[in-house]
Amino acid sequence: MQFLLNPFLTGAALVLLMSAGLQGCSPQTGDAETETETTGSGSGTSVGSGTIAETGTIAETGTSAGQKDLNRTTREGVVVEFSTRPTSDGVEKVMAADWADITFRITDASTGQPIEGRYPAAWMDLSEAWEAKGDKPMSCKDRVSTYLQGIVGIRPMIDLNSNFLLVMNADASISVIDPVVGITGITNLFAQINLEQAGADWDKTRDQRTLFVSMPHANQVALVDTETFKVVMNIDAGDRPTRAKLQDDERYLWVGNNATRAEQSGVTIIDAIDRKKLAFINTGEGHHEIAFSDDNRYTFVSNRNSGTVTVIDVQTLKTVKDLETGPVPISLAFSTLGKALYVADGKDGTITVVDAASLEIRSRIKVKPGLGPMRFSQNGRWGIVVNPFEDEVYVIDASKDQLMHTITMGKQPYQVNFTRSFGYIRSLGTQDVGLIPLSELDEVTTPVVSYIPAGQNPPGAAAKISIADAMVPSLKQAAAYIVNQADGTIHYYMEGMAAPMGAFRNYGHQARAIDIVDRSLGEFSPGVYTGRVKIPVAGQYDVAFMMDTPRFLHCFSAEVVPNPELEDTTAKMGVEYQVGNRYVTVGTETTIKFRLTDTRTGDSARDIPDVTVLYYRSDGRDRTVARARALPDGGYEATVKLNKSATYYLFVGTRSRKVSYTDLPFFSLIAMPAATGEKTTASQTGSGS
Numbered sequence: 054m055q056f057l058l059n060p061f062l063t064g065a066a067l068v069l070l071m072s073a074g075l076q077g078c079s080p081q082t083g084d085a086e087t088e089t090e091t092t093g094s095g096s097g098t099s100v101g102s103g104t105i106a107e108t109g110t111i112a113e114t115g116t117s118a119g120q121k122d123l124n125r126t127t128r129e130g131v132v133v134e135f136s137t138r139p140t141s142d143g144v145e146k147v148m149a150a151d152w153a154d155i156t157f158r159i160t161d162a163s164t165g166q167p168i169e170g171r172y173p174a175a176w177m178d179l180s181e182a183w184e185a186k187g188d189k190p191m192s193c194k195d196r197v198s199t200y201l202q203g204i205v206g207i208r209p210m211i212d213l214n215s216n217f218l219l220v221m222n223a224d225a226s227i228s229v230i231d232p233v234v235g236i237t238g239i240t241n242l243f244a245q246i247n248l249e250q251a252g253a254d255w256d257k258t259r260d261q262r263t264l265f266v267s268m269p270h271a272n273q274v275a276l277v278d279t280e281t282f283k284v285v286m287n288i289d290a291g292d293r294p295t296r297a298k299l300q301d302d303e304r305y306l307w308v309g310n311n312a313t314r315a316e317q318s319g320v321t322i323i324d325a326i327d328r329k330k331l332a333f334i335n336t337g338e339g340h341h342e343i344a345f346s347d348d349n350r351y352t353f354v355s356n357r358n359s360g361t362v363t364v365i366d367v368q369t370l371k372t373v374k375d376l377e378t379g380p381v382p383i384s385l386a387f388s389t390l391g392k393a394l395y396v397a398d399g400k401d402g403t404i405t406v407v408d409a410a411s412l413e414i415r416s417r418i419k420v421k422p423g424l425g426p427m428r429f430s431q432n433g434r435w436g437i438v439v440n441p442f443e444d445e446v447y448v449i450d451a452s453k454d455q456l457m458h459t460i461t462m463g464k465q466p467y468q469v470n471f472t473r474s475f476g477y478i479r480s481l482g483t484q485d486v487g488l489i490p491l492s493e494l495d496e497v498t499t500p501v502v503s504y505i506p507a508g509q510n511p512p513g514a515a516a517k518i519s520i521a522d523a524m525v526p527s528l529k530q531a532a533a534y535i536v537n538q539a540d541g542t543i544h545y546y547m548e549g550m551a552a553p554m555g556a557f558r559n560y561g562h563q564a565r566a567i568d569i570v571d572r573s574l575g576e577f578s579p580g581v582y583t584g585r586v587k588i589p590v591a592g593q594y595d596v597a598f599m600m601d602t603p604r605f606l607h608c609f610s611a612e613v614v615p616n617p618e619l620e621d622t623t624a625k626m627g628v629e630y631q632v633g634n635r636y637v638t639v640g641t642e643t644t645i646k647f648r649l650t651d652t653r654t655g656d657s658a659r660d661i662p663d664v665t666v667l668y669y670r671s672d673g674r675d676r677t678v679a680r681a682r683a684l685p686d687g688g689y690e691a692t693v694k695l696n697k698s699a700t701y702y703l704f705v706g707t708r709s710r711k712v713s714y715t716d717l718p719f720f721s722l723i724a725m726p727a728a729t730g731e732k733t734t735a736s737q738t739g740s741g742s
Contacts, residue, residue, distance in 0.1 A: 129603040134158040137611050148616040149591040156583045167580020174599040177211035179592045213584045215572040222562035223517050225251050229282050244282040254521045256299040267297040279570045291321040298343040309341030320354045332370050336363040344385040346409045355382040378405040384426045390433035391451030397424040397438045416454045420447045428469045441465040472526040481513030507544045508537030515539040521566030536567045591615040627652045630720045639724045648688040657687035666691040667714050668703040695724035
């Protein structure tokens with residue numbers, strides 16, 4: 054099944070759209086029945102750069118060159134001020150193909166005080182793109198309604214609420230999934246990142262722009278740009294790079310080398326800024342886990358076969374000492390509250406506590422042999438370590454260095470993660486996920502564990518289990534995404550429910566791990582909500598803004614000028630796929646119709662002689678190019694033949710118009726056996742994904 058709701062926009066947003074009193078507004082005009090004040094480009098602000106007045110109002114700085122345009126609206130006692138600002142030094146206006154801060158400042162109209170803790174939604178799209186969709190322009194309300202419905206083909210150019218799921222696959226790929234827009238209820242695939250070899254672990258920068266993926270069989274780490282979802286480069290990372298951890302200040306990426314030869318086993322340090330291998334330190338044999346002190350002074354590297362934990366000085370990149378914590382140090386976790394490293398030993402069943410200041414062992418907590426992964430809660434107090442051999446988990450209080458609870462859990466618990474309220478425990482022998490309430494861990498009695506189903510089969514039935522997380526907490530809600538490796542499904546669970554609220558499949562791939570890339574607005578100072586985006590093309594943009602308290606929609610306006618360093622940064626072309634049924638019959642010829650438009654004029658781009666369609670399977674195989682034929686009505690059609698039962702992706706391009714296959718939205722078809730497939734007909738309009 055597909056998601057029945059947008060997990061990142063709450064139900065209140067949908068109620069907002071259906072509210073009888075809701076008033077839409079046309080671009081650049083206010084609602085006649087609502088108090089609206091709009092300030093044009095005559096005022097500016099430097100939100101995010103230190104020029105906000107202490108009074109709580111935005112500092113008015115006149116009309117000097119280089120200041121960003123400001124729009125303002127007042128509704129029901131709430132003032133919303135919209136602004137754009139280029140992030141590059143010395144740049145006066147927001148330019149295409151450059152980064153900009155999109156900011157909404159929300160204040161109380163009577164007091165001027167910031168309004169905190171809201172979750173506004175916003176979208177940006179070219180004004181011309183909407184005018185081109187019909188004789189009657191869509192209202193602000195209509196646009197937001199289509200965005201929230203997740204209609205395929207109706208997407209803004211910039212979504213300031215979007216979050217993408219990254220699914221690491223067993224093959225050499227990463228699926229990028231849009232959890233909002235569904236494709237016929239089968240998949241939500243937005244893009245696919247192709248790697249040199251299968252990934253083992255990953256980590257990303259705080260700004261969400263860069264993802265590092267270790268590839269043991271390539272002896273490299275892939276650097277992925279999460280704006281384009283493409284591999285920028287592959288960095289040499291020693292022999293069999295596996296565990297990958299970015300230190301908290303993001304200066305270095307540390308990669309554990311699980312080499313078979315002792316002299317090549319250790320940790321590789323990659324300069325995350327210069328993007329190159331900096332050093333290798335031979336630490337010991339076996340698998341390596343990595344942790345950091347909270348001041349970024351020390352890196353701790355476990356050596357499973359050597360029975361040691363190596364302490365490395367981050368400044369000098371030299372070994373300080375080797376700690377003998379037990380025969381098989383299997384997992385590491387650092388507690389910011391306890392100011393200590395906790396080392397779980399799989400053989401002797403002890404948890405060794407290493408003081409971060411003295412680097413000496415300050416205590417040992419005895420549990421049972423068979424320990425596995427360990428992690429601390431977000432506040433650093435509660436540590437949970439799993440024991441798959443005993444079907445137990447152990448709760449450690451870092452404020453006391455004591456064992457607080459022993460909890461019977463599932464069948465072969467093997468992974469742990471946290472939201473603010475719960476510890477999530479994944480087990481190999483059951484599809485059920487255990488939830489431990491953190492609020493009960495301070496009690497003497499054993500906390501009551503609740504279980505939620507996440508799939509039909511136990512994850513242990515999968516051929517491969519990744520060391521990367523199979524569970525990830527949602528960014529702004531009490532919720533989590535959970536991968537079932539055996540079923541190939543991803544489940545969305547909202548806390549308080551008896552079961553996941555939805556699930557979708559990762560067709561064509563076996564899912565191993567999951568992470569989230571955040572593209573949404575964040576409250577970076579009281580009442581100031583900002584998102585940093587790269588605006589792809591020049592033009593006049595309509596910015597749809599939505600709040601649920603008070604309930605209203607408003608459309609602001611923003612101008613993006615062409616980038617003089619680029620040949621042309623206006624959107625050359627748009628595509629509308631005219632396909633009524635995405636299911637096609639394997640091995641039969643299928644006609645795909647589509648229409649190309651000049652986004653600057655809204656006119657059809659007719660009779661282009663070299664339009665082609667590239668299509669291939671979701672795993673990247675069977676790449677085929679078909680030539681498109683111009684139709685009398687100004688559209689185009691191409692004949693494709695899908696020879697395997699799989700999901701296929703289609704891309705349109707034309708060399709004469711300098712439009713590559715990656716410049717336009719893609720389309721998907723699902724090839725099925727003859728008994729269930731149907732020939733595709735051109736009866737419904739959509740535009741990509």
